[in-house]
Amino acid sequence: MLNSRRLVLAHFWMAFGGFGLALLLGAWQMFIRSPLAGWIGNPEWYYRSVTAHGTIMGYVFPTLIAMGFGYAITETSLKAPIAGVRWAWAGIALILIGSIMAMIPVSAGLASVLYTFYPPMIGNPFYYIGVVLVVVGSWIWVALMSINLIRWKRANSGKPVPLAMYANVAGSYLWGWTAVGAALELILQIIPVAVGLRSTIDAGLARIFFSWTLHAIVYFWLIPTYIAYYTIVPRAIGGKLYSDSMARISFVLFLVVAMPIGIHHTFADPMVGAGFKFVHSVFTAIVALPTLLTVFTICASVEIASRLRGGRGPFGWLVALPWNNPTMLAVTFSFIMLGFGGAGGLINMSYQLDASIHNTQWITGHFHLIFGGAIVIMYFVIAYDLWPHLTGRNLANLSLMRLQLWLWFIGMIVTTFPWHYVGILGMPRRMAYYDYTHPAIADQALPVILSATGGLILVVSAALFFVILIRGHLSEKADPGEYRFSVAVHPPQRVPVALNSHGLWVGLMIALTATNYGFPILQLAVRSDTSVPAVYVGVK
Amino acid sequence: MTSEDHAASAVVAQKIERRWAAISILIVVFLTAMAAVAGIHQATMPQARVEIIDPEKIHLSGEFVETNLGSAIEPDGSVTVRAVGQQYSFTPQCILVPVDTKVTFRATSADVVHGLLIQQTNVNTMLVPGYVSEQVARFSRVGDHLMPCQEFCSVGHEGMWAMVKVIDRNEFMSLAASKRRVSCVE
Ligand code: HEM
Ligand SMILES: [Cu+2]
Ligand SMILES: [Cu+2]
Numbered sequence: 001m002l003n004s005r006r007l008v009l010a011h012f013w014m015a016f017g018g019f020g021l022a023l024l025l026g027a028w029q030m031f032i033r034s035p036l037a038g039w040i041g042n043p044e045w046y047y048r049s050v051t052a053h054g055t056i057m058g059y060v061f062p063t064l065i066a067m068g069f070g071y072a073i074t075e076t077s078l079k080a081p082i083a084g085v086r087w088a089w090a091g092i093a094l095i096l097i098g099s100i101m102a103m104i105p106v107s108a109g110l111a112s113v114l115y116t117f118y119p120p121m122i123g124n125p126f127y128y129i130g131v132v133l134v135v136v137g138s139w140i141w142v143a144l145m146s147i148n149l150i151r152w153k154r155a156n157s158g159k160p161v162p163l164a165m166y167a168n169v170a171g172s173y174l175w176g177w178t179a180v181g182a183a184l185e186l187i188l189q190i191i192p193v194a195v196g197l198r199s200t201i202d203a204g205l206a207r208i209f210f211s212w213t214l215h216a217i218v219y220f221w222l223i224p225t226y227i228a229y230y231t232i233v234p235r236a237i238g239g240k241l242y243s244d245s246m247a248r249i250s251f252v253l254f255l256v257v258a259m260p261i262g263i264h265h266t267f268a269d270p271m272v273g274a275g276f277k278f279v280h281s282v283f284t285a286i287v288a289l290p291t292l293l294t295v296f297t298i299c300a301s302v303e304i305a306s307r308l309r310g311g312r313g314p315f316g317w318l319v320a321l322p323w324n325n326p327t328m329l330a331v332t333f334s335f336i337m338l339g340f341g342g343a344g345g346l347i348n349m350s351y352q353l354d355a356s357i358h359n360t361q362w363i364t365g366h367f368h369l370i371f372g373g374a375i376v377i378m379y380f381v382i383a384y385d386l387w388p389h390l391t392g393r394n395l396a397n398l399s400l401m402r403l404q405l406w407l408w409f410i411g412m413i414v415t416t417f418p419w420h421y422v423g424i425l426g427m428p429r430r431m432a433y434y435d436y437t438h439p440a441i442a443d444q445a446l447p448v449i450l451s452a453t454g455g456l457i458l459v460v461s462a463a464l465f466f467v468i469l470i471r472g473h474l475s476e477k478a479d480p481g482e483y484r485f486s487v488a489v490h491p492p493q494r495v496p497v498a499l500n501s502h503g504l505w506v507g508l509m510i511a512l513t514a515t516n517y518g519f520p521i522l523q524l525a526v527r528s529d530t531s532v533p534a535v536y537v538g539v540k
Numbered sequence: 541m542t543s544e545d546h547a548a549s550a551v552v553a554q555k556i557e558r559r560w561a562a563i564s565i566l567i568v569v570f571l572t573a574m575a576a577v578a579g580i581h582q583a584t585m586p587q588a589r590v591e592i593i594d595p596e597k598i599h600l601s602g603e604f605v606e607t608n609l610g611s612a613i614e615p616d617g618s619v620t621v622r623a624v625g626q627q628y629s630f631t632p633q634c635i636l637v638p639v640d641t642k643v644t645f646r647a648t649s650a651d652v653v654h655g656l657l658i659q660q661t662n663v664n665t666m667l668v669p670g671y672v673s674e675q676v677a678r679f680s681r682v683g684d685h686l687m688p689c690q691e692f693c694s695v696g697h698e699g700m701w702a703m704v705k706v707i708d709r710n711e712f713m714s715l716a717a718s719k720r721r722v723s724c725v726e
Contacts, residue, residue: 043695046698047692116692118691118692121652121693203668204671207653246561266666270590270666270667270671270672271670272590278576286568292560292564349571350575352575355664356664358664426686428688428690430697433698433699434698440659489549489553490553531670532595532596533595535627535651
């Protein structure tokens with residue numbers, strides 16, 4: 001059992017607790033804006049709900065998962081107790097306080113600005129301050145990951161850093177730096193206006209700062225999932241990792257190229273010129289590279305597992321895979337969703353194609369498929385895999401786990417495929433109500449109903465997930481043994497310095513941010529004539 | 541497995557891996573080249589310049605005063621549509637454009653961030669207060685399109701829908717002959 005089990009469990013329970021609440025809001029949103037419900041009555045309720053759902057699902061839930069998983073990785077891969085446990089508790093306490101502070105004005109309808117903020121709309125200051133506290137709490141984790149790795153390296157000089165830790169620290173640096181964009185926007189721009197120190201704000205500059213965070217945050221959400229692909233899946237299905245160095249290359253590529261591409265979120269915006277849009281679009285294509293490499297390495301690792309079990313033939317090995325194993329099932333579902341989502345992503349990435357789906361329901365369908373689908377299904381796997389080591393009890397009911405994973409997969413497909421389709425028809429996002437009796441949008445009614453049904457399936461799946469975890473706390477005691485990560489077919493004896501440390505890559509990440517963001521930011525920051533009056537919301 | 545087998549298999553594994561990496565890089569290069577070619581040859585590039593405007597003064601003077609909004613014929617025969625978004629409507633609420641003609645949309649916001657999306661077309665742009673958005677389009681068929689605001693602009697966003705009517709070019713020209721700015725607002 002892990003020494004840090006209380007710390008890790010606190011992170012996971014807080015994460016999944018928030019996830020459960022936000023999921024109910026999501027399902028309600030889907031229903032209330034579908035033809036199944038009549039006029040919502042007060043559309044403001046919808047925007048409150050989307051603000052809460054987006055803030056929890058986007059900022060709180062994945063951050064806590066990355067943190068909890070990060071602490072578990074630190075202890076199990078470095079085989080030493082975590083340094084700075086008090087600070088770790090301080091970090092999660094800040095996140096709890098920040099989340100509550102943010103959610104109070106949101107529930108009261110004083111901050112229905114959605115999780116993207118988008119000034120000059122300005123809500124209650126406590127919402128923004130709460131979000132800043134969440135970020136600061138997570139920065140404590142970033143520092144702790146770094147400190148623990150440095151300590152280990154001092155004691156083990158020259159040895160390869162375990163892959164899980166290497167990737168985990170890369171993820172923490174990515175988050176530490178990408179959160180700076182939104183933090184600057186909140187601290188320099190929004191909060192002074194929200195508390196009344198200033199009454200004007202540069203809305204275009206704010207969007208650029210936000211895009212700095214908005215893209216790489218997606219990769220931060222993804223990193224725990226990728227760590228699970230590389231370091232949990234091969235071991236859990238009885239195989240080996242195909243290549244340790246390719247894994248490291250993928251993670252450092254994320255670190256370097258996830259950051260300087262966020263301006264693709266402003267393709268349709270007037271405050272960035274065509275040149276930088278093109279540069280960011282090129283870098284966006286490059287970020288496909290680590291994912292393509294991952295797909296190869298993981299498929300090859302899965303094949304190894306099958307061949308070790310006696311699988312034969314160019315395709316026959318697929319049959320010999322351990323399909324009863326929930327991890328096998330989950331990684332398959334995750335890859336299928338990643339495949340569809342990735343294909344959608346290629347469309348978003350192209351300036352030309354993006355024009356037909358920008359800010360339509362296609363986008364919400366897209367990120368629910370990737371984030372809610374491909375990524376979150378692996379968060380479930382991480383929890384299932386770690387639970388016995390956190391509780392010292394068995395997690396025995398494999399068929400219930402399989403059912404839960406199947407329902408999540410089916411639910412996601414049923415929810416997101418029609419969601420994409422209505423986006424192609426031009427249905428705009430983030431609206432509390434659609435008049436499906438209007439002939440021009442009547443054909444969106446049926447797909448929206450389908451999506452709402454998918455949402456219900458997801459709620460059922462999540463309920464099963466909670467049942468499994470809670471039963472895991474109550475089942476009979478069992479010694480889970482030592483927690484192990486996958487072993488590579490050819491375990492590295494020595495790793496090149498570049499792939500055993502992060503300095504070079506962090507340097508590149510910062511340098512590319514400077515080249516790709518410096519000009520667009522400075523160009524607007526030095527002018528005073530781009531600021532516009534704030535529009536306060538929720539003041540009664 | 542002997543250690544020699546092991547080393548040999550490591551070499552093979554690396555070779556396969558390198559090939560896959562090369563294929564991945566080619567895919568990325570191909571995608572980028574495709575975007576560049578499409579951008580240059582089909583002129584579907586984003587707005588080139590950043591244009592600044594004071595949203596507090598648009599009602600008083602300049603190109604976005606109310607009497608100047610709507611569709612105008614340019615000397616080169618193309619059409620320019622000027623529009624403003626505000627909580628929670630567009631001005632004009634009904635935009636009239638001719639078919640098979642170059643149409644330049646110029647729009648901005650008077651308050652918060654809005655978006656302008658014409659359904660069934662590629663016209664889709666953000667309206668950010670303080671900046672002017674420009675997008676060029678050509679409509680190949682006569683017909684009506686809905687034009688919703690596609691970015692959350694506070695309570696009331698769900699009611700922000702306008703209309704675009706694409707009409708016959710001659711019909712448009714004869715309407716435009718009698719008025720400086722045309723629209724289909726009744
Ligand atoms: C029962 C399952 C879910 C349903 C039915 C659902 C539904 C929705 C709906 C209707 C919106 C508003 C979209 C709009 O109006 O444009 C939304 C937004 C969002 N959802 Fe979900 N959701 C679900 C699960 C999830 C999950 C699992 C995640 C990620 C972990 C997630 C992340 C988000 C985020 C970040 C937003 C904010 C988007 C925005 O502000 O436009 N959702 N969701
Ligand atoms: Cu992005
Ligand atoms: Cu709007």
